[in-house]
Amino acid sequence: MHGRAPYVPSPEQPKLELPGGARLAIHLIVNVEAWRYDVKLPRQILTAPQGAEPIPDVPNFAWFEYGMRVGIWRVFEVLEPARGHVTLAINGLVCAQYPQVVARAVQDGWEMMGHGFEQRAMSTVDDERETIHATLDVLEQASGKRPRGWLGPGLVETTKTADILVKEGLEYCCDWGPADDVPYEISVKRGRLIAVPYPLEMNDIVMYGLQNRPDDILLERGRRQFDRLYRESGRGAKVMAIAFHPWIIGVPHRIGFLEELLRYMQMRPGVAFMSGAEISDWYVAHLSSRA
Helix, strand or coil: CCCCCCCCCHHHHHCCCCCCHCCCECCCCECCCCCCCCCCCCCCCCCCHCCCCCCCCCCHHHHHHHHHHHHHHHHHHHHHCCCCCCCCEEECHHHHHCCCHHHHHHHCCCCECCCCCCCCCHHHCCCCCHHHHHHHHHHHHHHHCCCECCCHHHHHHCCCCCHHHHHHCCCCCCCCCCCCCCEEECCCCCCCCCEECCCCCCCEEEEEEEHHCCHHHHHHHHHHHHHHHHHHHHHHHEEEEEEEEEHHHHCCCHHHHHHHHHHHHHCCCCCCEEEHHHHHHHHHHHHHCCC
């Protein structure tokens, strides 16, 4: 096996209880990135004629830039009901390139989670620890708080990443989050690192960019996901994670489905918005109570 966590099937996991009598935590993660204009871009919506790979790739960069100029401001508005309980997965370079976005996130009380210095797989950087350290430094300078969590760009890790994260003082990581509906411990050489749930399929990049589903899929899939987890949470608390990118969800024809999904989830009792750090703290407190 991979060695990062023991296999514990769901029926054998201890029953978890959320604070305040809640039963289902909603983890909203907004991914804000910095794309370099002078290299091949991380993603494309439009391919060039004759299979060319142009640099600069103007239409695809403009597609991404729409999210930072327009889409993110719609996301801020729609996520107002979760104010103070949203996780912002953010590249360090965003602080220099889009300072107004960072300022608004700080104003709204969003938690900043390190997401690489730029949108580049951690397996390709020259010095992984220095990249992580530089990311945390610049985010701390911009927000006044040192990040406590990490999400690798594209969830990419190396065999050393988890141990580096602990050495850099990080407490939780979302790269291993897709493996469960609840937090769990990641095995590291020293210290403690918590895997906080992060979604692959409740993720707008996957739904719209890879699976090419209709615009209402976020609402329809979200309702089904929520209904099942809410029912199961009667036997023990669960976490429902949803991930967004402002150039995907922030367009006029999709943002309303996110708005409607949030209203739907808020109608049920025992539902709590929680940031990554809040989820990690809750789980660590649970571990301490069992010790």
